[in-house]
Amino acid sequence: MQKLIIQGGQELCGEIRISGAKNAALPVMCASLLTSETVVIQNIPNLQDVATMMALLEQIGVGILANDSGEIAFSATTITNPTAPYEMVKTMRAAILVLGPLLARTGQAHISLPGGCAIGLRPVDQHIKGLQSMGAEISIEQGYIQARADHLTGARIIMDLVTVTGTENLMMAATLAHGTTILENAAREPEIIDLANCLISMGAKIQGAGSDVITIEGVERLHGGSHTVMPDRIETGTFLTAVAACGGEIHLMHTRANLLDAVLDKLIEAGASIDTGENWIHLSMNRRPRAVNLRTAPYPAFPTDMQAQFMAMNAIAEGTAVITETIFENRFMHVQELQRLNANIHVEGNTAIVSGVAELGGAKVMATDLRASACLVIAGLVASGETEISRIYHLDRGYEQIESKLKQLGANITRTRAR
Ligand SMILES: CC(=O)N[C@H]1[C@@H](OP(=O)(O)OP(=O)(O)OC[C@H]2O[C@@H](n3ccc(=O)[nH]c3=O)[C@H](O)[C@@H]2O)O[C@H](CO)[C@@H](O)[C@@H]1O
Ligand SMILES: C=C(OP(=O)(O)O)C(=O)O
Numbered sequence: 001m002q003k004l005i006i007q008g009g010q011e012l013c014g015e016i017r018i019s020g021a022k023n024a025a026l027p028v029m030c031a032s033l034l035t036s037e038t039v040v041i042q043n044i045p046n047l048q049d050v051a052t053m054m055a056l057l058e059q060i061g062v063g064i065l066a067n068d069s070g071e072i073a074f075s076a077t078t079i080t081n082p083t084a085p086y087e088m089v090k091t092m093r094a095a096i097l098v099l100g101p102l103l104a105r106t107g108q109a110h111i112s113l114p115g116g117c118a119i120g121l122r123p124v125d126q127h128i129k130g131l132q133s134m135g136a137e138i139s140i141e142q143g144y145i146q147a148r149a150d151h152l153t154g155a156r157i158i159m160d161l162v163t164v165t166g167t168e169n170l171m172m173a174a175t176l177a178h179g180t181t182i183l184e185n186a187a188r189e190p191e192i193i194d195l196a197n198c199l200i201s202m203g204a205k206i207q208g209a210g211s212d213v214i215t216i217e218g219v220e221r222l223h224g225g226s227h228t229v230m231p232d233r234i235e236t237g238t239f240l241t242a243v244a245a246c247g248g249e250i251h252l253m254h255t256r257a258n259l260l261d262a263v264l265d266k267l268i269e270a271g272a273s274i275d276t277g278e279n280w281i282h283l284s285m286n287r288r289p290r291a292v293n294l295r296t297a298p299y300p301a302f303p304t305d306m307q308a309q310f311m312a313m314n315a316i317a318e319g320t321a322v323i324t325e326t327i328f329e330n331r332f333m334h335v336q337e338l339q340r341l342n343a344n345i346h347v348e349g350n351t352a353i354v355s356g357v358a359e360l361g362g363a364k365v366m367a368t369d370l371r372a373s374a375c376l377v378i379a380g381l382v383a384s385g386e387t388e389i390s391r392i393y394h395l396d397r398g399y400e401q402i403e404s405k406l407k408q409l410g411a412n413i414t415r416t417r418a419r
Contacts, residue, residue: 032074037224100173154179291319
């Protein structure tokens, strides 16, 4: 098993190129199931989740071809096996995103209930309820969602809660339904807009993506298209937070500041200076961070996927921060690992009270999920001495070349086999 070894305590300075967004690339790849023609996608990050999704799409029948300029072509000419087996989806939440497209295109889908980060129960009842409103017959048998529909019919669907992949699944299914679908209480995340743009390039009729009401007029068929995946706002936020915690200066290219206003506001509150341009962000930090309170909530509020990284920064901040997690019921697993580094954190229900300490000390810690891993990397970079992080396969699900990017900033970080 691989590990990361970090010698912490240094400032970080340098320039980094931000990769395409995991949470935008995965749904866009699934959109290729909706057409027999080729969909060409650029800026797909090289991640474990992307490799898992490619393997899943291939076994469904999709031909995948990468060229030298970084474009990847997906051709779902015929769907031979509308199934997502347990072995392939147990590690990846986004596998549920083949459900809507397969049902809309072939009238059937057999999808293992998905895995992903162990951060809460993560049911998919809203996906199922929405598809049932569109006429699908769905049952759960032996851990699989068994779905059938002669055809899907447009419907008005009011989601009980804001769900990102739920909105994406229903939006994709609705593109080929008979009639108009109205999704109310839809998620407003930028990744929804990115997916809608891809679908529109394939001939879909979608209005309102990015607002909480999305209207989709079903069409007879979709054609091929091309799309460039948006920058990863969580990777962007993670590097900015690392530098805010360690001190130093960072210039991020190929990203967009307007994707993470809530995060930038909190970094400024912590004491960082931030400049932004059309596709870059520059942050400098020349003081110990100030503690910042935060409460996670659906976009445009503070993202749950940045909560753990801000916990690491608050652990060495001046003052006490109150962090409230409202999206997932079990997303504080990094707390007990941070405590091994001498962090002073007290959890009560969905609130963590973080009393900043002047210094963290290196220790052996274990990554428990994707963003918890990023939190431990940041804490390790801040801590004096050596930090060893195990179970870093979580990190590789969502960060492209994280240690080489951190080395570009001057971090002392190496990947090693188990000792
Ligand atoms: C691949 C991907 O894009 N993952 C992101 C997506 O996950 P994902 O789409 O899985 O998260 P959701 O937005 O669906 O989940 C939000 C909340 O709704 C609940 N829920 C969701 C669906 C449902 O049918 N029933 C239900 O109760 C979940 O348990 C959770 O408490 O959005 C999350 C919230 O921004 C992010 O943390 C994940 O990084
Ligand atoms: C929770 C995350 O991923 P997933 O939904 O794929 O588990 C994440 O990206 O932080």
